Amino acid sequence: MRETPTVKKGDVVLSMRHIAKYFPGVKALDDVQLDLRAGEVHALMGENGAGKSTLIKVMTGVYERTSGTVTLHGQDINPKTPQEAQDLGISTVYQEVNLCPNLSVAENVYIGRQPMRFGQIDWHRMNADAVKLLESLDIHVDVTKTLDSYSVSVQQMIAIARAVDMSAGVLILDEPTSSLDSNEVAQLFAIIRHLRDQNMAILFVTHFMDQVYAISDRITVLRNGRYIGEYLAKDLPELDLVTKMIGQKFVDANTQAHRPSKDYSTVRFVRMEDISKRGLVHDFSMAVRAGEVLGLAGLLGSGRTEVAELLFGVTHFDDGVIYVGNDEVKRMNPRKALADQLGYCSEDRKVSGIVGDLSIRENIMLSLQAKKGLRRIPLKKQQEVAQKYIDLLDIKTPSMEKKIGDLSGGNQQKVLLARWLATDPKLLILDEPTRGIDINTKREIENLIVKLSRQGMAIIFISSEYEEMVRTCDRIIVLRDRHAVGELTDNQISQDNIMKVIAGGVAQ
Amino acid sequence: MNQVKQKLKGFMQHKEAWAVIGILIVLLFNVFFSPKFFQISFNNGHLYGSIIDVLNRGSSLVIVSLGMCLVIATRGVDISVGSVSAVGAMVAVFLLKSAGMAAAPAILCGLLAGLACGVWNGFLVAKLNIQPMIATLILMTVGRGIAQIISGGQILTINSKAYAFLGRGYVFGIPFPTIIMILVTLGVWLLTRKTSLGTSIEAVGINETSARYAGISTTQILWIVYIICGLLAALSGMIESANVSSADGNNNGLLLELDAILAVVLGGTSMDGGKFYLAGTVIGALFIQTLTTTIYTFGVPAETIMVVKALVVIFVVLLSTDRVKNAFAKLTERKKAGVENAG
Ligand SMILES: Nc1ncnc2c1ncn2[C@@H]1O[C@H](COP(=O)(O)OP(=O)(O)OP(=O)(O)O)[C@@H](O)[C@H]1O
Numbered sequence: 001m002r003e004t005p006t007v008k009k010g011d012v013v014l015s016m017r018h019i020a021k022y023f024p025g026v027k028a029l030d031d032v033q034l035d036l037r038a039g040e041v042h043a044l045m046g047e048n049g050a051g052k053s054t055l056i057k058v059m060t061g062v063y064e065r066t067s068g069t070v071t072l073h074g075q076d077i078n079p080k081t082p083q084e085a086q087d088l089g090i091s092t093v094y095q096e097v098n099l100c101p102n103l104s105v106a107e108n109v110y111i112g113r114q115p116m117r118f119g120q121i122d123w124h125r126m127n128a129d130a131v132k133l134l135e136s137l138d139i140h141v142d143v144t145k146t147l148d149s150y151s152v153s154v155q156q157m158i159a160i161a162r163a164v165d166m167s168a169g170v171l172i173l174d175e176p177t178s179s180l181d182s183n184e185v186a187q188l189f190a191i192i193r194h195l196r197d198q199n200m201a202i203l204f205v206t207h208f209m210d211q212v213y214a215i216s217d218r219i220t221v222l223r224n225g226r227y228i229g230e231y232l233a234k235d236l237p238e239l240d241l242v243t244k245m246i247g248q249k250f251v252d253a254n255t256q257a258h259r260p261s262k263d264y265s266t267v268r269f270v271r272m273e274d275i276s277k278r279g280l281v282h283d284f285s286m287a288v289r290a291g292e293v294l295g296l297a298g299l300l301g302s303g304r305t306e307v308a309e310l311l312f313g314v315t316h317f318d319d320g321v322i323y324v325g326n327d328e329v330k331r332m333n334p335r336k337a338l339a340d341q342l343g344y345c346s347e348d349r350k351v352s353g354i355v356g357d358l359s360i361r362e363n364i365m366l367s368l369q370a371k372k373g374l375r376r377i378p379l380k381k382q383q384e385v386a387q388k389y390i391d392l393l394d395i396k397t398p399s400m401e402k403k404i405g406d407l408s409g410g411n412q413q414k415v416l417l418a419r420w421l422a423t424d425p426k427l428l429i430l431d432e433p434t435r436g437i438d439i440n441t442k443r444e445i446e447n448l449i450v451k452l453s454r455q456g457m458a459i460i461f462i463s464s465e466y467e468e469m470v471r472t473c474d475r476i477i478v479l480r481d482r483h484a485v486g487e488l489t490d491n492q493i494s495q496d497n498i499m500k501v502i503a504g505g506v507a508q
Numbered sequence: 509m510n511q512v513k514q515k516l517k518g519f520m521q522h523k524e525a526w527a528v529i530g531i532l533i534v535l536l537f538n539v540f541f542s543p544k545f546f547q548i549s550f551n552n553g554h555l556y557g558s559i560i561d562v563l564n565r566g567s568s569l570v571i572v573s574l575g576m577c578l579v580i581a582t583r584g585v586d587i588s589v590g591s592v593s594a595v596g597a598m599v600a601v602f603l604l605k606s607a608g609m610a611a612a613p614a615i616l617c618g619l620l621a622g623l624a625c626g627v628w629n630g631f632l633v634a635k636l637n638i639q640p641m642i643a644t645l646i647l648m649t650v651g652r653g654i655a656q657i658i659s660g661g662q663i664l665t666i667n668s669k670a671y672a673f674l675g676r677g678y679v680f681g682i683p684f685p686t687i688i689m690i691l692v693t694l695g696v697w698l699l700t701r702k703t704s705l706g707t708s709i710e711a712v713g714i715n716e717t718s719a720r721y722a723g724i725s726t727t728q729i730l731w732i733v734y735i736i737c738g739l740l741a742a743l744s745g746m747i748e749s750a751n752v753s754s755a756d757g758n759n760n761g762l763l764l765e766l767d768a769i770l771a772v773v774l775g776g777t778s779m780d781g782g783k784f785y786l787a788g789t790v791i792g793a794l795f796i797q798t799l800t801t802t803i804y805t806f807g808v809p810a811e812t813i814m815v816v817k818a819l820v821v822i823f824v825v826l827l828s829t830d831r832v833k834n835a836f837a838k839l840t841e842r843k844k845a846g847v848e849n850a851g
């Protein structure tokens with residue numbers, strides 16, 4: 001790794017000018033600029049598909065830019081690969097974690113730069129170093145286990161740890177917090193502040209407004225691939241920021257999703273009774289009625305996702321009973337769940353969500369088609385359905401025949417939502433459905449959830465964002481350590497109470 | 509000029525492009541060095557000529573390759589197709605010879621043998637989650653043993669006219685294998701592209717976990733493709749054996765799996781699974797056959813074919829690596845820039 005020239009706080013370290021990046025049919029970036037300064041945290045803001053990730057990929061050599069210049073410490077650079085960018089001192093955590101799931105945690109942290117001893121990898125030292133590094137970020141894992149034995153959020157923290165460890169001068173974080181809970185976010189911010197004080201230049205992408213203002217000094221806004229402006233965070237109130245992002249007066253920043261009326265039916269559509277799965281969930285019971293939004297709250301690893309996966313039959317329970325309608329289900333699997341009119345929009349869109357090489361249309365139709373069986377839904381009908389959801393969820397794409405893999409992260413998430421809405425389920429399980437979705441669309445999705453429940457759909461809503469849960473849920477079951485520890489209804493529902501119950505207290 | 513360039517660029521975007529170019533090159537070669545290649549004559553109500561020969565002798569490879577294509581699309585591979593084709597042929601021939609069965613039921617039994625092989629492979633891959641290469645390796649080795657046991661280690665010869673028709677017959681002057689090939693191609697196309705099966709197969713190949721979460725029964729899909737592959741392998745084995753009126757457990761369909769895989773990959777389907785190209789596969793298989801026939805026409809020893817095929821494999825593998833692809837893209841881009849500057 002090369003030496004970083006000494007820099008003073010506020011010096012421009014990295015500068016991008018007149019950057020353009022065209023994909024077939026899309027001008028992802030058009031005359032964009034960006035300046036990163038030493039000792040500052042810079043937030044890159046914009047709606048889904050605005051071009052944030054593309055700008056980062058252009059900077060770090062994942063994509064070749066169509067035109068424009070990038071200078072680092074005053075010198076033109078043109079890295080051809082992320083490795084080259086890394087060697088120049090630009091360390092990046094991309095939006096989609098791309099580590100190796102079947103290598104150990106330690107190997108992932110040190111891949112490509114393993115400590116050597118007598119011409120061989122020094123496993124002992126590598127594992128010890130990894131433990132030390134991860135502990136310093138408050139991540140407590142067995143570094144010899146494979147990466148995929150840990151949740152997305154832990155993987156995300158490991159990716160961050162790796163980047164932080166390698167960083168020299170510039171650190172880029174593309175939506176690092178989208179799968180983290182508040183403790184982990186606090187952890188991460190402590191690290192970022194520490195690095196900033198060491199005169200590192202840091203670029204940070206997020207859709208959480210509070211995080212932007214908590215950590216960043218400067219903000220660059222992009223809209224539709226164009227540069228809108230650079231501002232000091234303290235000079236740009238949130239409302240103005242949002243207006244710049246979406247390009248019109250942002251009417252109501254705090255629209256409450258309408259709390260549904262209480263007239264949902266008393267018919268319990270799905271019941272889980274004393275469901276257990278060794279090591280994952282312990283004695284969990286719940287019932288969800290048509291027309292209600294039931295929230296599952298809890299810290300990461302509390303068993304929220306596990307409950308969803310057991311209910312949908314992705315994993316199988318050891319003990320207990322599930323009833324769908326009046327039928328007892330001995331063994332659930334996704335195909336049966338689909339036939340029983342359940343839907344499950346899973347947490348990890350890359351691993352268990354998108355089918356990257358298929359088109360947006362095919363991805364939207366996937367579950368509806370699976371439900372219909374071999375008989376192909378006529379193309380015309382497919383196009384109608386796909387178009388309906390592209391409009392409804394404002395999916396930004398030049399054509400529904402584009403590969404879903406080429407969409408921006410947030411737009412991929414919308415396609416997955418569309419996939420399940422298209423099946424018209426009676427119970428829809430949403431696990432972090434708004435992850436990576438911009439603030440405006442997020443509100444629209446919240447409203448949609450409430451509206452669907454009003455029309456009689458039962459919804460199970462899982463989110464790390466308690467604010468979002470409070471706005472949409474009728475009832476919240478709180479989980480801790482893999483079992484339910486409390487339930488909140490009506491006016492008990494508040495962020496405070498959720499946190500109290502999680503912490504072991506009683507709601508009031 | 510620019511339009512031509514646009515068209516060319518558009519053409520190269522197609523995954524099938526390389527197989528088409530391959531065939532064109534070999535045909536062009538024949539235009540110069542062996543114009544006889546293109547002669548087609550009509551004798552005794554039969555079409556004759558090298559082109560017809562390619563379509564005739566290439567039929568069995570096309571048929572296996574179509575099955576292989578579906579398997580590869582699911583991110584698998586079936587290296588037992590050669591053995592399975594031998595088993596299919598042996599079952600049919602044995603029943604004709606020793607059990608005195610009529611041709612039609614014997615062929616049906618041959619198909620059933622192929623189906624059973626497919627069920628077995630599917631069981632190992634879909635149910636037991638064994639890696640496809642390993643799973644089908646079992647039948648690749650055991651299959652020939654089974655064929656040997658059936659025939660008692662002999663090469664069985666028969667003189668059933670009806671069975672021979674499968675490999676040597678003509679209908680409306682067109683070789684019967686060619687007709688079967690066309691029907692099978694049509695059938696596989698209808699089955700995958702006119703139902704939801706094709707997309708499901710691709711989904712499983714691209715991201716099995718996502719496919720499963722979306723409610724697709726991945727087990728069922730995997731099973732289906734291995735069964736289709738087994739069926740088609742047996743069919744192709746019987747066509748070959750009918751052509752020579754014999755069955756040889758040791759040598760029928762030897763190295764067929766390699767040709768089939770080559771045809772599929774040449775045709776644009778990636779070994780990493782996902783999107784599959786039936787037309788490309790057919791063209792890829794016919795390319796291999798054109799190459800073989802051309803070399804034979806020149807009276808070159810058969811071993812040379814292996815060398816030429818090896819060269820083709822190297823070429824294809826090189827072309828499909830990212831590095832070469834990027835270099836290629838840059839080359840065309842630079843040319844374009846040059847043209848624009850000049851203009
Ligand atoms: N590889 C690609 N091929 C084609 N188009 C692409 C590709 N990558 C990105 N795009 C397009 O470029 C635009 C910008 O995408 P980008 O991923 O940069 O958005 P983003 O601002 O990061 O959005 P998000 O907040 O959803 O992550 C989108 O319209 C997207 O569809």
Ligand SMILES: [Mg+2]
Nearest residue numbers: 053095408409
């Ligand atoms: Mg992005």
